[in-house]
Amino acid sequence: MSQPWYRRLSDGLSKSRDRLEGQLNVLLRRGPDLDAAFWSDLEDALIGADMGVVAVTEIVERLRDSAARKALPDAQSVLAHLAEELASEFPPDVIDFLTENVTVLVVGVNGAGKTTTVGKLAKQTVDEGRSVLLGSADTYRAAAVEQLDVWAERAKVPVVKRERGADPASVAFDAMKLAAETGAELTLVDTAGRLHTSKDLMLELQKIARVAERESAVPAKILLVMDATTGQNGLAQAREFDAALSVDGIVLTKLDGTAKGGIAVAIARELGIPILRIGVGESIDDLRPFVAEEFARALLSEV
Amino acid sequence: MFQNLSDRLQAVFKNLTGKGALSEADVDAAMREIRMALLEADVNFRVVKEFVAQVRERAIGQDLSKSLTPGQMVVRIVLEEMVSLLGGTEARLVLSNRIPNVVMLVGLQGSGKTTATAKLASYLRKQGKRPLMVACDVYRPAAIDQLEALGRELDIPVYRGEGSDPVAIAKAGVKYAIAEMRDVVIVDTAGRLHVDEEMMDEAARIKAAVKPDQILMVVDAMTGQDAVNAASAFAERVQFDAVIVSKLDGDARGGAALSVKSVTGKPIMFASMGEKLDALAAFHPDRMAKRILGMGDVVSLIERAQEAADETLAADTEERLRKGEFTLDDFRTQLKQIKKMGGLGSLVQMMPGMKGTAPDVDESQLDRVDAIISSMTIAERAKPQIISGPRRARIASGAGVTVFDVNQLLKQFAQARKLMKQMQKPGSKKRGRFQLPPGMQNPF
Numbered sequence: 213m214s215q216p217w218y219r220r221l222s223d224g225l226s227k228s229r230d231r232l233e234g235q236l237n238v239l240l241r242r243g244p245d246l247d248a249a250f251w252s253d254l255e256d257a258l259i260g261a262d263m264g265v266v267a268v269t270e271i272v273e274r275l276r277d278s279a280a281r282k283a284l285p286d287a288q289s290v291l292a293h294l295a296e297e298l299a300s301e302f303p304p305d306v307i308d309f310l311t312e313n314v315t316v317l318v319v320g321v322n323g324a325g326k327t328t329t330v331g332k333l334a335k336q337t338v339d340e341g342r343s344v345l346l347g348s349a350d351t352y353r354a355a356a357v358e359q360l361d362v363w364a365e366r367a368k369v370p371v372v373k374r375e376r377g378a379d380p381a382s383v384a385f386d387a388m389k390l391a392a393e394t395g396a397e398l399t400l401v402d403t404a405g406r407l408h409t410s411k412d413l414m415l416e417l418q419k420i421a422r423v424a425e426r427e428s429a430v431p432a433k434i435l436l437v438m439d440a441t442t443g444q445n446g447l448a449q450a451r452e453f454d455a456a457l458s459v460d461g462i463v464l465t466k467l468d469g470t471a472k473g474g475i476a477v478a479i480a481r482e483l484g485i486p487i488l489r490i491g492v493g494e495s496i497d498d499l500r501p502f503v504a505e506e507f508a509r510a511l512l513s514e515v
Numbered sequence: 516m517f518q519n520l521s522d523r524l525q526a527v528f529k530n531l532t533g534k535g536a537l538s539e540a541d542v543d544a545a546m547r548e549i550r551m552a553l554l555e556a557d558v559n560f561r562v563v564k565e566f567v568a569q570v571r572e573r574a575i576g577q578d579l580s581k582s583l584t585p586g587q588m589v590v591r592i593v594l595e596e597m598v599s600l601l602g603g604t605e606a607r608l609v610l611s612n613r614i615p616n617v618v619m620l621v622g623l624q625g626s627g628k629t630t631a632t633a634k635l636a637s638y639l640r641k642q643g644k645r646p647l648m649v650a651c652d653v654y655r656p657a658a659i660d661q662l663e664a665l666g667r668e669l670d671i672p673v674y675r676g677e678g679s680d681p682v683a684i685a686k687a688g689v690k691y692a693i694a695e696m697r698d699v700v701i702v703d704t705a706g707r708l709h710v711d712e713e714m715m716d717e718a719a720r721i722k723a724a725v726k727p728d729q730i731l732m733v734v735d736a737m738t739g740q741d742a743v744n745a746a747s748a749f750a751e752r753v754q755f756d757a758v759i760v761s762k763l764d765g766d767a768r769g770g771a772a773l774s775v776k777s778v779t780g781k782p783i784m785f786a787s788m789g790e791k792l793d794a795l796a797a798f799h800p801d802r803m804a805k806r807i808l809g810m811g812d813v814v815s816l817i818e819r820a821q822e823a824a825d826e827t828l829a830a831d832t833e834e835r836l837r838k839g840e841f842t843l844d845d846f847r848t849q850l851k852q853i854k855k856m857g858g859l860g861s862l863v864q865m866m867p868g869m870k871g872t873a874p875d876v877d878e879s880q881l882d883r884v885d886a887i888i889s890s891m892t893i894a895e896r897a898k899p900q901i902i903s904g905p906r907r908a909r910i911a912s913g914a915g916v917t918v919f920d921v922n923q924l925l926k927q928f929a930q931a932r933k934l935m936k937q938m939q940k941p942g943s944k945k946r947g948r949f950q951l952p953p954g955m956q957n958p959f
Contacts, residue, residue: 260559262740265555322627323624323626323627323762325625331656352790353790354661354664354665355658355661358661359660362656376664407762407765407766409766439737441623441738441739441741441745443557443737443739444557444739445736445765446737448766448767449737466625469623469744469745470741470744471739471744472741474739475739
């Protein structure tokens, strides 16, 4: 990975990752001893990173095992080993379909950052010299269409839309038609935020996905956008969206705060959905490809 | 996946039969369960530690009463401690005599500030106020358009100002409110990261410019461990007064609420659920405590039922029920009430032990029944027995269903009526008593 991204990720994760860093540093500073307090503090630090108490208990137990088996000498080497372990939780050899000719339905709960992600992806893709078409299938939230319009203008790409309250599946239909006519290389369809517990809205989403899949001339993919500050509910979100739509990839947004995004580890462990992008800042370039090793090391402040 | 904390504690104590007092070993086993439950609910791990220590201290040596099992006893202590930590009594929005009052909303991106602004405006209007909303989010594209659209929907004015300086817009908004004789100004601000110095400084400057009577922080119920960091930073920089917890209509257990209250000491004032603009409710610490512990929000469930039910109508139905005159019209009224309560799905979500289970309820089924009954004549609804074959065919085509569907509904209705008659028979003790499912026995 190029240097700026590397720095940006650690910047983003560290601007404030002081807490975890603080905790881990305390772990290191206390000395190299792998005593009971070390393990319990490590457990706290990982739980504090939103990795979930069940996953953490399991991971730390395994880590203790291998520390004994491999005779890891001190805290430093245990943490290095842990970074490797965490990275290996993410699926290997991921194909980044966002660089291919595809239709992408962008889904997620309210406030996750879907529209912003669509806008940034559009701009990046256009800057790479590929053609992009946007579909604004969030016909529910007030001014969602206008929000996407602004991004479309910034990226200078066409956007398919309808009036507020229109059937979102019909927007997907129109977008697929226009995409086929114009030969757009990447079509991004923004959808309304919805809680995964809303049966009706999930059914509506399935309908949009069916239309997109049926009418798209290129493969159709599902991209789930998730806020990195999300706690254990993130697992329920991923589970339900995946059950309803079969999610192909995740974008983890808002990693520039103090949240560590540890829920991504829990999701990878259970569902194996790859993370394709992470958001580490406000600017367009701050939407970055995901590299498991970097993420794991940043999570543990080992970069 | 998640088991109700009550069940877990019952399991922990199931071997404990002796009377006397709770021993340290008993309590420690229970504390492990409580710790797990709280961490799974996203309560910050430091807060969990403190909380568990507190509960432990109170639990050890507690005399076991005859009426409570050890598990119930611990649950009671946990609940009491949590309710008191969450604020004990309900916090209320206190406005001053100043005209106009100013309320300012702050929070992270995507926490739901703009929606909360509109909901709060609608809430205040119901209290007899004349609110004005001021759109200060000049950063997110179309955020101002969003607030304006919500304002149109509610028929509450929105001040959008000119230029791109949120401080100036906020100030001008208050002036505008005075000119327009509005008595409460609600200032919607841009979402900002608590580590963004520049943006936090801006929030502080908006505060200094309009001197809000109340600053409310909007916190997403789905937030994880980081809620404490964000809340502490906002508390330090803008000294907010209270919290609105948003997105409580989902299945997040909302431990963030407890973390924020515990770390900042600021009360939680409102629970915001759903995108409907009237979905802002007073925050009830006791219900939130049960929710965090995975014990179901039974009270909200009952309250919603009460809100939805038209009382005279209910009494009417009951009367006819007693006489065995329950008609298809009554049947339909009851279905409509279920819909009014937010549909079966939303009800199921509030039931203890059902959290996180995707309710497998086909809401369209209710619509179909409604359509079938609507296609009947008044006489047919009152006396279903007159519905002959040709009538069934007519009803089916009118409702856009098959005769089979009509038959099925009539059969179900006949069965239900028979059952009701049986229950009403004198001497019968089966008075449709509502049985609590296992795991939600009242711990008190």
